[in-house]
Amino acid sequence: MGLLTTKAYWTDAPDLPGLKIRRDDNRNRSEIRWGTPVDGSNQSGYDFEGLGTSGELGGDDFPLGVFTHHNYPILLGSFEKFSLTLQLQVYFQAHDLLHECRLVFDHDETPNVGAHWHDQVTLPDVHPDDAVVHVNGVEYTVTITGFLVGDGPHKTKQRTFDTPENDEFSAKIFAQFKQTGPSGS
Template structure:
């Protein structure tokens, strides 16, 4: 375990929207206000415990100040963040870089919430711990107890989420089951049950032919050919629903897969070797 202290600065916006200010600070803003303030991003760090065993931790808190702004012809752009991490053991600062993709959606459209995504989840920088090289991998935004891939930000307010990350060995994938939502809300079929799987590693993982299964016969899901989990990517395999934002995977089963009283999900590779399980 390493105790670390984090802080962050926003270093670049590409392409550049109108009226940008706050570069190289922890609070960047842009746009010409319609009525309220400018829109912008904040990053707030803190002191946390960081494991090197794949455990997810909070890197800091991300806030999007979302106010109506006048259109300037650019509604999608990338915003770069540098997170400065100080490890207690050696009292040295190290910088880790990430990229956020911002979509300033039309306020009068069918989906007015602005969208924030993470096209770059793995820092290009690394740190050596106990002789091994590690990089920081962002695995999602945590809001209301749920970790999601994409941050949706309603208008006229400041919307926040924790940035969840892991320290992972450089050049290695690490696919793990992180949750089994075993009791769905859909009556009888529990079609909305799901298993959540995350690649917490720094390298992409080809999971073609891997099998997700329970302990009973006929409860196998095999990933189709060409299935790759990108570094930091989080997916869900539903019992009988298809959600594109989670990869679009489904058992296609007309009955519940996971036992409400207790069950274990297993994930094995093409050789049959157990990769991960979750009870």
């Protein structure tokens, strides 16, 4: 196992009302917010905070960072489902390897009427252009393996999660660099 670090920042987003993107390199954190708050207080949005952890190419999955969804009553116009892109940098110290990839999150913004007021976030796939890396003649495929959700022994990896209205939800995002063949095969 070797030390790896992650950094990320939000890049591509549709032209959402109230869109704001902030990056704090000192805290290794990036935030994106959208919508006009109904009660004048908070916008909805995402945060990503990169981690320093142990991990290895071809090994078990490891945490990339902590993802937080902020779900508040907002006015958003015609946007109900949209995608947001996080540019991610993973640095494997043992290999002096910096791999950059784009993660595209799908967001379902509920209209805050009816029985289901929870917004849903779907775990991203790695953009196809960024899903393969070659190191020392070996090919690895980058896969996002899940949001780690729950407490204590009840933790599970999930592809989606719901965040209730007027709430925030955080989960670690896990990934794996799985060996898929020799370089060039």
